[in-house]
Amino acid sequence: MIRALTTRRTEMAPFLLLLPAVATMLFVVALPLIFSLWTSLTPYKLTKPNTLYDFIGLTNYVRIFGDWDFWEAFLRTIGFLTVALNVEFALGLGIALLINKITWGQRGLRTIMMFPMMFSPILVGFQFKFLFNDHIGVVNNALQSLGLTNRAIPWLVDAKLAMFSITLAEVWMSTSIFAILLLAGLFAMPRDPLEAAKVDGCNAWQVFRHITLPFLMPFAYIAMAIRSLDVARAYDLVAVMTDGGPAGRTELLWTLIARVGYDEAKMGQANAMAYVSTILSILFTWYFYRKLVAARRYMGGAE
Amino acid sequence: MAEITLEKVVKRYGALGVVHGIDLTIAHEEFVVLVGPSGCGKSTTLRMIAGLEDITGGLVKIGGQVVNDLPPRKRNISMVFQNYALYPHMNVRDNLGFGLKIAGQSPAEIARRVTEAADILGLVPLLDRTPAELSGGQRQRVAMGRAIVRNPDAFLFDEPLSNLDAKLRGQMRAEIKKLHQKVRTTVVYVTHDQVEAMTLADRIVVMKDGNIEQVGTPMEVFNHPLTTFVATFIGSPPMNLLPGTIAGQIVRLADGTEVPVPDRLQRFVRDGMAVQLGIRPDDISPVGHGLSQDGPGAEVSLTVDLAEPLGMESLIYTRLAGQEVQAKLYGPRIVAPGEVLAFRLALDRAHLFDAASGKSVRAH
Ligand SMILES: Nc1ncnc2c1ncn2[C@@H]1O[C@H](COP(=O)(O)OP(=O)(O)OP(=O)(O)O)[C@@H](O)[C@H]1O
Ligand SMILES: [Mg+2]
Numbered sequence: 001m002i003r004a005l006t007t008r009r010t011e012m013a014p015f016l017l018l019l020p021a022v023a024t025m026l027f028v029v030a031l032p033l034i035f036s037l038w039t040s041l042t043p044y045k046l047t048k049p050n051t052l053y054d055f056i057g058l059t060n061y062v063r064i065f066g067d068w069d070f071w072e073a074f075l076r077t078i079g080f081l082t083v084a085l086n087v088e089f090a091l092g093l094g095i096a097l098l099i100n101k102i103t104w105g106q107r108g109l110r111t112i113m114m115f116p117m118m119f120s121p122i123l124v125g126f127q128f129k130f131l132f133n134d135h136i137g138v139v140n141n142a143l144q145s146l147g148l149t150n151r152a153i154p155w156l157v158d159a160k161l162a163m164f165s166i167t168l169a170e171v172w173m174s175t176s177i178f179a180i181l182l183l184a185g186l187f188a189m190p191r192d193p194l195e196a197a198k199v200d201g202c203n204a205w206q207v208f209r210h211i212t213l214p215f216l217m218p219f220a221y222i223a224m225a226i227r228s229l230d231v232a233r234a235y236d237l238v239a240v241m242t243d244g245g246p247a248g249r250t251e252l253l254w255t256l257i258a259r260v261g262y263d264e265a266k267m268g269q270a271n272a273m274a275y276v277s278t279i280l281s282i283l284f285t286w287y288f289y290r291k292l293v294a295a296r297r298y299m300g301g302a303e
Numbered sequence: 304m305a306e307i308t309l310e311k312v313v314k315r316y317g318a319l320g321v322v323h324g325i326d327l328t329i330a331h332e333e334f335v336v337l338v339g340p341s342g343c344g345k346s347t348t349l350r351m352i353a354g355l356e357d358i359t360g361g362l363v364k365i366g367g368q369v370v371n372d373l374p375p376r377k378r379n380i381s382m383v384f385q386n387y388a389l390y391p392h393m394n395v396r397d398n399l400g401f402g403l404k405i406a407g408q409s410p411a412e413i414a415r416r417v418t419e420a421a422d423i424l425g426l427v428p429l430l431d432r433t434p435a436e437l438s439g440g441q442r443q444r445v446a447m448g449r450a451i452v453r454n455p456d457a458f459l460f461d462e463p464l465s466n467l468d469a470k471l472r473g474q475m476r477a478e479i480k481k482l483h484q485k486v487r488t489t490v491v492y493v494t495h496d497q498v499e500a501m502t503l504a505d506r507i508v509v510m511k512d513g514n515i516e517q518v519g520t521p522m523e524v525f526n527h528p529l530t531t532f533v534a535t536f537i538g539s540p541p542m543n544l545l546p547g548t549i550a551g552q553i554v555r556l557a558d559g560t561e562v563p564v565p566d567r568l569q570r571f572v573r574d575g576m577a578v579q580l581g582i583r584p585d586d587i588s589p590v591g592h593g594l595s596q597d598g599p600g601a602e603v604s605l606t607v608d609l610a611e612p613l614g615m616e617s618l619i620y621t622r623l624a625g626q627e628v629q630a631k632l633y634g635p636r637i638v639a640p641g642e643v644l645a646f647r648l649a650l651d652r653a654h655l656f657d658a659a660s661g662k663s664v665r666a667h
Contacts, residue, residue, distance in 0.1 A: 192388030195355050198375040199382045200402035200449070210401070214392040295392075 036271045044268035046261075051268070060272035069248060070273060073256040074280075080163070080252060081231045081284070084170045085224055091171065092178025092223070093216070099179070100186040110183070113176045121173065125240030128169040132156050132241075159249030162242050166250060169237055174230070178223045185219035186212075214295075221292035228284040232277065253277045305366045305379075305456030305489045306331050307352060313360035314347050314513075321347050323513040324361060329506075334483055334490045338500040339510035340536070345493040348510075349459050352491060353382050366456060381450035382459040385466065387442040389434040395421075395445050396430040402453045420452040423485065424478075440471045447482065457489040464499065476502060497537050501525065509533050526652075531661040534581050534654060540618065542583045543628040546658060549576040554655070556580065556624035562601045565650045571664040572655065578664065581654035584618065587630035589644040594633065598651040605630075605646050610638045621646075 040060055044052050064070045099109055116124070131138050132155035143149050155165045189212065197207045235254040238244060244251035244259065251259075253273065261270030307329040314322035322344045329335045337345045350356040352363055354375035363370050370378050381402075389398050397404075399420055400413040408416075421427045424444045434442055443463060450458055463479075464472045480503055483490055494500055500507050501521045509516045509524060509532075517529045528534035528542075535541040547556040549572045554562045562580065564572055572578070585594055590602065608627070609620040617632040630646060632638065655664045 190386075190388075192384050192386050193390050195375075196382065196384060196388040196449075197390070197401075198355065199353055199380065200453070201376040201405040203374075203376060206405055210405075211390060 036274065039268050040271035040275055042268045043266075044271075046265040046267050056268075060269045061276075064269060064273055064276070069251070070256065072248070073251045073253050074276070076163075076251065077232060077234075077253045077277075077280075080167065080170075080234070081228060084167055084174075084231055085227055087167070087171050088175045088178050088227065089220055089224070091175045092180075093182055093220075095175070095179040096182035096186055099183055110180070113179055115176075116173045117176055119173070121236040122240055124169055124173050125237045128165065128172075128237075129156065129241045132165045156242055157246055159246060162246065162250045166238055166241055169241065170231065170234070173237075174227060177227060178220070181219045181223040182216055185216045189215050218292055218295040221288045221295060225285050225288035225292065228288060229281055232281045232284060253280075306364075307457060307489060307491065308364040309348070309352075309361065310364070311361035312348070312351060312358060312363060314344070314351060314356065315359045321513050322351075325510075325513075325515050327508060327515065327518065329489060329491060332487045332489055334492065334503060334505045335508060336492045336494060336500040336504035336506075337508045337510055338494055338497060338536075339516075341495060343510045344513040345495070345510055346461050349382075349461055349491060349493050352457075353380055353459050354378050355382075379453075379456045380459055381453055381455040381457075382461065383443075383446045383450050383463045385462040387434070387446045387466075389442055389445055389449075391434055394431050394433050395426060395437070395448075398434070398445055399426075399430075399448050399452050402449065406453070416452050420448040423451070423482070424448045439467055440475065443467065443475060444478075447479070451482070451486055455488065457491065460490065460492040460494075462494055463492075465494070465496070472499075479503060497539065501537070507537070509536060511536075527663070527665070528581075528654065529663050529666055531579060531581065531656045534656070538583060540584050540629045542581045542654070543587070543623075543626075544656070545580045545582070545624050545626060545628070547578055547580050547624070549574055549578055554578060554580050557626070558624045560603065560624050562648065563599070563650065564655070565653050566599060567651070568655050568664060576664075577658035579656045579658050579661075581656060582628075582648060583652065584629040584631045586649040586652045587623075587628065587646055588649075589619075589630075589632050589638075590647050592632045592634050592636060593647055593649065594631075595649060596647075598649060600650055601648045603646055603648065604643055607638050607640055607642045607644065609640055612637065 042054050134152040134154045156162050197211045242250045244255040257270045257273045309327040311324045313324050351358050399417045403413045507524045508518050517533045547554045552564045605621040611618040619630040
């Protein structure tokens with residue numbers, strides 16, 4: 001009898017030891033998830049706590065799917081993400097290739113390259129807001145001094161220009177992530193296939209196109225998976241620079257969600273949007289992860 | 304026609320000289336093997352021919368044209384690397400056809416030539432695999448296939464077999480030889496394995512410390528080594544070298560043992576000259592157990608220190624003139640350590656080297 005108990009106890013030990021971790025996970029991840037999922041199924045308003053118990057099914061989802069403002073923010077987020085990631089990839093690749101060529105001062109440059117990542121996105125937002133200010137901003141000042149224009153270009157007021165300015169700030173802040181990961185890829189690149197390609201008749205561009213780039217793509221996909229999560233939840237930069245304006249023309253998913261949830265206090269509806277956004281992020285990650293796995297499959301025989 | 308000529312070729316990395324002005328002419332369709340110990344500059348020389356390494360001084364010509372400033376792609380050569388250097392993201396078919404694709408060949412032509420090369424090398428069943436899914440020997444074959452599809456003027460091999468196990472190395476060595484008989488092209492082959500050098504080469508180039516020690520057919524290099532370095536590097540087990548002094552027509556070894564100077568070397572020696580007597584283990588054998596019984600010889604009686612039976616022959620360690628020497632016993636006879644046997648030195652195949660310079664006395 002006593003024996004049976006002790007064996008039971010040893011059998012239980014792993015589960016007991018895991019309990020604190022499991023409990024924390026439940027409390028920190030699962031509970032909020034379930035709670036927010038539930039609120040997205042209610043007309044929950046922050047100002048009327050009782051609405052939390054009003055189950056209304058998928059009404060919130062039906063409403064946002066019929067709401068043009070939501071779709072605009074949704075598509076704009078995807079567009080923003082696509083443009084930002086591609087530009088960051090192209091620039092990051094260029095920087096990585098250049099730095100890889102340098103033999104002297106490479107460490108210093110690598111550190112300097114990280115600087116933009118060390119600043120809080122909010123401060124970056126403020127900085128760019130001042131740079132692009134139509135009256136006192138450095139950009140307009142420079143353009144006017146150079147005689148390129150005599151107008152005050154409304155960088156943050158015109159809808160298209162505002163989106164451009166935000167994208168620029170985003171690219172400035174995060175290109176180095178691509179640069180660093182791609183540089184790591186270049187460091188890991190075996191030299192032999194490059195030489196084989198040269199002997200096989202490739203010029204410098206062909207070596208890059210057919211050998212270097214395919215080798216770097218897994219690194220690019222890792223960067224894209226990370227960055228797609230980051231950009232899809234972009235809030236701070238936009239909130240600071242334009243706050244989704246003018247007239248909602250730079251509204252992204254999360255600025256819209258914050259507005260609906262806090263300004264209009266419609267937390268149920270905001271959470272429904274947040275769930276859609278989360279699914280979007282999961283789709284992006286899944287997509288890049290698939291690309292990564294496909295690209296990595298052949299890397300086993302690299303040497 | 305692709306004759307490869309090196310004229311006073313020098314390679315320096317900063318102040319460090321690696322290749323010190325070598326001259327070499329490789330004839331059209333000739334199979335030349337560069338052999339030498341690690342770090343002697345074989346790969347560097349090969350890579351200068353390929354265009355992968357800048358040439359510090361001298362001229363490299365391919366087919367009569369100076370190629371010093373041509374990039375690899377304009378030299379029409381193929382190279383097989385030690386680590387295969389396959390393109391990891393392409394399957395075997397694309398690896399083989401890559402050079403043709405870059406050259407702008409039509410897909411039909413590429414397919415035809417890839418199939419042809421794959422046929423020669425037995426790669427047909429592997430065409431759709433990626434390099435990661437191949438064994439070492441298969442990768443090596445793909446690397447060779449990639450080299451032959453392009454019909455280059457010359458093949459350059461840099462230790463292509465050194466990553467394979469002994470058995471596979473033997474097989475692939477034979478395949479390379481067959482391949483060269485089928486696809487007659489100029490070949491420059493780098494190795495530090497003297498067996499590969501002996502078996503594959505039309506001519507062997509023995510290198511040491513960035514210089515060429517000797518160039519010759521395998522038999523010339525084996526039978527008439529110009530230096531003690533070549534003598535001990537080519538041939539396994541290595542040639543025994545015994546210091547001695549010339550006294551008339553006698554070599555007096557360190558312990559006073561006297562051995563006649565071989566007839567064919569007599570006119571090269573001076574009285575009092577300090578020499579090294581070189582004699583291969585195959586040419587020191589117990590009487591009645593040697594390769595040849597006739598011809599000039601000398602008999603000494605030696606004590607067996609250790610015997611390694613190899614089946615039809617045994618390698619014997621003994622001492623001669625106060626120095627350990629290796630000898631060979633032919634025939635299935637067991638010898639025990641401590642046994643004293645009469646050994647015959649086949650002097651018609653012995654060598655004499657100048658002790659100071661290490662050069663064969665014939666070279667003076
Ligand atoms: N990039 C380089 N910078 C400086 N020295 C180098 C460089 N590459 C090679 N060397 C030196 O040049 C010498 C010759 O090198 P090489 O690779 O030609 O030797 P090897 O004969 O091919 O030897 P192994 O049999 O080991 O391949 C070596 O001493 C090596 O240290
Ligand atoms: Mg080498």
